[in-house]
Amino acid sequence: MLGAAALAVPLTVALGAGTAQAATAACTAGTGPQQKNVERFLGRTADGKQSPADCRAIRDFQLTHGITPAAGYAGSVTWGVMELMTRQREAGSNPNASGACPVNKGRIACVDLTRQLSWIQDGKSLKLGPVPIRSGRDGYETRTGLKKIYWRSIDHWSTLYKVRMPYSQFFDGGQAFHSIDGSVWSPPGSHGCVNMRRGDAKAYWSMLKNGDNVYVYGRKPGT
Incomplete structure (x- = not known):
């Protein structure tokens, strides 16, 4: 963990x-x-x-x-x-202390846009994370709500933005978890995807599969 x-x-x-x-x-x-x-x-x-x-x-x-x-x-x-x-950092090992991410869905990847954090839980049990992420910038917000992973591409190439998107796991109309080479803290943000450090994206790839739930909530600062 x-x-x-x-x-x-x-x-x-x-x-x-x-x-x-x-x-x-x-x-x-x-x-x-x-x-x-x-x-x-x-x-x-x-x-x-x-x-x-x-x-x-x-x-x-x-x-x-x-x-x-x-x-x-x-x-x-x-x-x-x-x-x-x-x-x-203050999230520590209990990122879902508020209970905002559902605990009745089994394995689920939670994405808190407000704190720019993600983690994987199974019921109330934390399985991975929390890890820092970078979500969509103003005008390209990562969409909130309950979703499911529907397509995975380990060495994806974006034909729209002409960039590599390693360990892509798509969960909402082209928005996906994937790794980036730069800093996940660099503003302003992505074009809607949930950017991750390479090691974190690789760990997510190993723990998630098609059909797993993703829950996105909150609002990224500056959007």
Whole structure:
């Protein structure tokens, strides 16, 4: 079972040549409106004053999670991602504490759009997760309600968006669970699918099958 540890947030990544060059350049962004909150999240001295080291730490976080511009500025988008991560961590090993996801359907994949979390449960028993996801952006919202997986394609290619969608499990008119290469925390979101980290999508593939229930509820921040 994957628990809260699955939501651990890496603050450094392997960078390409261009990104690495940007990461080592002078960081000159000024103090942002969320400076103190961002500093606290990153474990830095929360004095609300931007320093060169603060700027580099914020920019590293932005680079890791696909937040643009990655300038080291503590703005609302960066803080929004951090707030979301905090809520995900707080879910711990009881993501369905509110009982919002049905417990009378047997094996079911739950998707909480508000917290951008998903997990698999069997009745009241947590079987996998919770894991972070990225749902549809504004105008391409992931549709809510009770659904069923109707088609699985392990190495799917989207003819519409011209991208690979590994471990695709479709549950609603073209919307599917599938893995992505980038960060699931990078805003604004997908075109309706439930994006997952590769390991999480692979685990979902091994635990779900055609006909299994999927329940989507809540509302993604910013939609």
